[in-house]
Amino acid sequence: MTILDKIIAFKKKEIAKIKAEVPVQKLVQSPSFGRATFSLKKSLLEVGSTGIIAEFKRQSPSKGIINDTATIAEVTNGYLGANVAAQSILTDTSFFGGTMADLMEARVINQQKPILRKDFIVDGFQIVEAKAIGADVILLIAACLTSAELKNYGNLAADLGLEVLYEIHTQEELDKINDLDNKIIGINNRNLKTFEVDLEHSIKLASQIPDSCIKISESGISDPRIIMGLKEYGFQGFLIGETFMKTANPGEACQDFINQIR
Numbered sequence: 384m385t386i387l388d389k390i391i392a393f394k395k396k397e398i399a400k401i402k403a404e405v406p407v408q409k410l411v412q413s414p415s416f417g418r419a420t421f422s423l424k425k426s427l428l429e430v431g432s433t434g435i436i437a438e439f440k441r442q443s444p445s446k447g448i449i450n451d452t453a454t455i456a457e458v459t460n461g462y463l464g465a466n467v468a469a470q471s472i473l474t475d476t477s478f479f480g481g482t483m484a485d486l487m488e489a490r491v492i493n494q495q496k497p498i499l500r501k502d503f504i505v506d507g508f509q510i511v512e513a514k515a516i517g518a519d520v521i522l523l524i525a526a527c528l529t530s531a532e533l534k535n536y537g538n539l540a541a542d543l544g545l546e547v548l549y550e551i552h553t554q555e556e557l558d559k560i561n562d563l564d565n566k567i568i569g570i571n572n573r574n575l576k577t578f579e580v581d582l583e584h585s586i587k588l589a590s591q592i593p594d595s596c597i598k599i600s601e602s603g604i605s606d607p608r609i610i611m612g613l614k615e616y617g618f619q620g621f622l623i624g625e626t627f628m629k630t631a632n633p634g635e636a637c638q639d640f641i642n643q644i645r
């Protein structure tokens with residue numbers, strides 16, 4: 384059993400328990416259901432966009448503890464000050480040490496840029512939850528979902544006014560997404576089953592993604608020079624967590640990084 388299998392099995396049990404306790408109608412009553420969302424697509428396509436989607440990541444299955452002292456408030460303010468295109472917040476607790484409260488706290492501070500709820504979506508309930516806590520974008524990981532689930536969850540997100548980042552690691556996973564047109568596609572350079580990171584994944588798969596899509600490269604981006612290379616392959620977004628979070632001041636690290644890509 385891979386760690387990804389373990390995460391998914393755990394998530395399914397966790398969600399079944401939450402669904403038994405929290406009626407979906409309660410989520411729908413959240414004030415976030417009335418708010419207008421910020422578009423990731425728009426933010427990445429804006430003239431002068433940095434393209435950086437900066438992640439708040441306390442720990443991970445591959446690296447263990449990355450940063451257990453940084454606060455959501457200081458990191459969110461730092462990332463916004465660095466002019467990121469969007470923020471990514473891990474809301475999984477058991478494997479990444481994040482919480483839904485983290486995203487809610489960031490939302491109060493961040494009233495200008497899109498926030499991605501980074502989690503392992505295995506049930507439509509989590510998409511309603513994402514809307515209720517103030518997210519603008521959800522992640523659908525093709526490795527964890529069937530083609531029909533990708534389609535149905537994508538439709539549910541759109542109905543709720545949320546954008547979807549479809550994450551793939553292989554050609555087979557890309558093939559699961561029907562009608563690629565105009566989608567936001569993230570190529571994860573990290574193999575979620577082995578944790579091996581290889582930036583060549585982004586480069587190899589880039590040409591398989593239609594030009595109407597927004598292409599995002601995810602994971603293992605540790606040097607500003609990598610961004611220049613990826614831009615040549617048509618990437619407009621760059622999801623970065625550990626490179627910023629492993630420093631004492633993630634916001635400042637993000638600012639230094641962005642200064643070097645301008």
Ligand SMILES: O=C(O)c1ccccc1NCC(=O)[C@H](O)[C@H](O)COP(=O)(O)O
Pocket residue numbers: 386438440443444445446571573575578601602603604622623624625626
């Ligand atoms: O990061 C992990 O160890 C991991 C393990 C299993 C599933 C997902 C995992 N990471 C999620 C991500 O995709 C990254 O947090 C994100 O792309 C940022 O990556 P990085 O810049 O390398 O922190």
